[in-house]
Amino acid sequence: MVVAAIAVLLLGVPLGLVVTRLINDEAVQQLRAQATLLLSQVEYARIEDRPIDPGELQRQYPNRYVQIFIRNSPTVIVGTEPPPDRQMTEETHSESGVYVRITRDRAQVERNIRGWLTLIVALAGLALAVAVSLAVVQSRRLTLPLLDLARIAERLGSGDARPSRHRYGIPELDRVAEVLDRSATRIAELLSREREFATDASHQLRTPLTGLTMRLEEIVAAATQPAIVREEGEAAIIQAERLTAVIDELLAAARRQRHAQAEAICVDDVLQQQITEWEPAFRRSKRSLHLEGSRGLRALVSKGGLSQVVSTLLENSLEHGDGPVTITTGSSDKSIVIEVADRGQGIPEHIRARVFDRNVSGAGGTGLGLTLARALTASDGGRLELIRPRPAVFALFLRPADETARHRVVSGPA
Known part of the structure; x- marks a missing residue:
């Protein structure tokens, strides 16, 4: 609506000025042509020695005030003189002593101008009305799906994880859906895996805990018999070791479920997406962001997790670093390596060893970003390390996409 209003003003105001000027110029040209024609008629009448007929002039020049001055002849006046403040006058003369002045009322021209301006204003109003109608229709077409998407997101946040399958015919909104x-x-x-883990844990831990409880009860009952106490104590240790093994197996199963989300992805796509998202912020800070190293690398990692980790490193470089930031990719026999480096002051000496610990920050931050980034990397089977503190260089070590070896977790007595 604002754009339409600006367009109407930019077009309507100059158009109104042009129309006003054209109508005024046309009136002046018409009056000048009439004065020239009247002069030629008077000259022709003098040549033929005919008197000037005021009635004929009144019919030929209606709504005009005509004055004819002829040397050695009386002045001829035709029509009614308009008020002085509304007069438009043109005059001409000949070498034979004929002087002609013709005047018209400016009010007629002003009425014509008002008529055209009214038409322009009406068209402008119609254009604005059409713009308002289109704006209402388009805004409803966009806002109703957005409200629906907001309800779906709120439902997801409350734990109702049912896909909606709604589509709206708008490509961008359909991608969000x-x-x-x-x-x-x-x-x-x-959620299903969490419930299965809780069920498995409760089931698997019940038997070792029951056995351990029984052994401890036997120890208490046989406190006066050293041999029995020793035997029951050894049995209790075995039950505790069984409990430790069960916990290790359950945790290993949870890790395997997290690793199952990892897939072979193109590292360049994720890095390019992050550069696209962060480049405006670096540009506002008058800093640059570069991508260097090997191209076409593929790693076993969850795309969302890698995006979050790289985003955290870039945010730290933006907030706490300085100079250009360089993302360098490379590979070795066992890992895909992504390095993020800037030219700032780096990590302070007193927190260098604890930079990945929770709630540790050297610049007034929350101290959670690097902790969560390292946890996300580890959950995908990779590592996040600080390889140089000043200036700071962080490195991500990821599993190559062609890795086929399986990682076994061996559990047993300590």
Whole structure:
């Protein structure tokens, strides 16, 4: 609506000025042509020695005030003189002593101008009305799906992880709906795995805990018999070791479920996406962001997790670093390596060893970003390390996409 209003003003105001000037110029040209024609008629009448007929002039020049001055002849006046403040006058003369003045009332011209300006204003109002109607229709077409997507997101936040399958015929909103549906499916799978883990844990831990309780009760009952106490104590240790083994197996199963989300992805795509998102912020800070190293590397990692880790490192470089930031990619026999480096002051000496600990920050931050980034990297089977403190260089070590070896977790007595 604002754009339409600006367009109407930019077009309507100059158009109104042009129309006003054209109408005024046309009136002046018409009056000048009439004065020239009247002069030629008077000259022709003098040549033929005919008197000037005021009635004929009145019919030929209606709504005009005509004055004819002829040397050695009386002045001829035709019509009614307009008020002085509304007069438009043109005059001409000949070498034979004929002087002609013709005047018209400016009010007629002003009425014509008002008529055209009214038409322009009406067209402008019609254009604005059409713009308002289109704006209302388009805003409803966009806001209703957005409200629906907001309800779906709120439902996901409350734990109802059912895909909506809603589509709206708008490509951008349909992509958002697809992402929400995928997130709902993933959340449902995670909730299902959490419930299965809780069920398995409660079932698997019940038997070792019962056995351990019974052995401890026997120890208490046989406190006066050293041999029995020793035997029952050894049995209790065995039960505790069984309990430790069960916990290790359950945790290993949870890790394997997290690793199952990792997939072979193109590292360049994730890095390019992050550069696109962060480049405006670096540009506002008059800093640059560069991507160097090997191209076409593929790693086993969850795309969302890698994006979060790289985003955390770039945010730290923006907030606490200085100079250009360089993302360098490379590979070795066992890892895909991504390094993020800037030219700032680096990590203070007193927190260098604890930079990944929770609630540790050297610049007034929350101290959670690097902790969560390292946890996300570890959950995908990778590592996040500080390889140089000043200037700071962080390195991500990820599993190559062609890695086929399986990682076994061996549990047993300590």
